[in-house]
Amino acid sequence: xDDISIIDLYWNRDEQAILETDKKYGKLCFxxxxxxxxxxxxxxxxxxxxxxxxxNSIPTDRPEHFSAYVCLITKRLALSKFRYNxxxxxxxxxxxxxxxxAEIVSGEGKPEDAAVLSELSDSISDFLKKESKTNRQIFVxxxxxxxxxxxxxxxxxxxxxxxxxxxxxxRSRLKKHLQKEGxxx
Numbered sequence: 001x002d003d004i005s006i007i008d009l010y011w012n013r014d015e016q017a018i019l020e021t022d023k024k025y026g027k028l029c030f031x032x033x034x035x036x037x038x039x040x041x042x043x044x045x046x047x048x049x050x051x052x053x054x055x056n057s058i059p060t061d062r063p064e065h066f067s068a069y070v071c072l073i074t075k076r077l078a079l080s081k082f083r084y085n086x087x088x089x090x091x092x093x094x095x096x097x098x099x100x101x102a103e104i105v106s107g108e109g110k111p112e113d114a115a116v117l118s119e120l121s122d123s124i125s126d127f128l129k130k131e132s133k134t135n136r137q138i139f140v141x142x143x144x145x146x147x148x149x150x151x152x153x154x155x156x157x158x159x160x161x162x163x164x165x166x167x168x169x170x171r172s173r174l175k176k177h178l179q180k181e182g183x184x185x
Contacts, residue, residue, distance in 0.1 A: 003066035010058035017058075018051045025067060029074040035146030036078040037085070046081055050074045075144075120183070127177045131170065138166055 001020045009017035026047060033046035050073050063069035128136050134156065141147040141155070142163075149160040149167075156163070 025070050032074045032145055033078040036082050042081055046078045049077050123181045127174050139170055
């Protein structure tokens with residue numbers, strides 16, 4: 001079933017929408033959640049929460065890119081669960097790929113500043129458009145899907161060290177690009 005048909009099911013409040021979303025995007029959502037949480041139970045819970053959140057939000061929103069919409073919800077829920085799991089009094093060993101980018105894209109600004117975040121997103125997109133297709137795919141797999149360097153290496157037929165090297169050089173170029181765009185890093 002195509003995305004428009006699934007969205008129509010949500011708009012019509014047809015519970016089949018959840019089943020179709022699970023059939024089409026369930027594995028992808030689980031992969032994103034599991035790459036962040038590394039716990040099957042937490043990842044499954046996150047995917048279920050994603051479907052509930054989509055169910056509750058679609059009558060208000062009509063997403064233009066349904067797959068990105070569903071993945072973004074999954075990612076936000078997984079990150080929230082990760083923060084909960086790694087709170088000061090809990091012992092949960094894991095690190096996230098976005099921490100690798102923290103010194104480049106985080107700043108003193110408030111995350112609520114949607115305009116700044118939108119501009120930053122556009123600037124990163126511009127940077128990625130100038131990169132090779134392979135580099136773009138490696139970057140997105142690491143920082144959007146949270147794939148491990150080992151999984152990325154297997155997919156591209158290179159060593160994990162090569163993946164780390166590509167990502168390191170890209171972060172360096174991204175930092176220069178953002179500084180040139182006027183971001184204070």
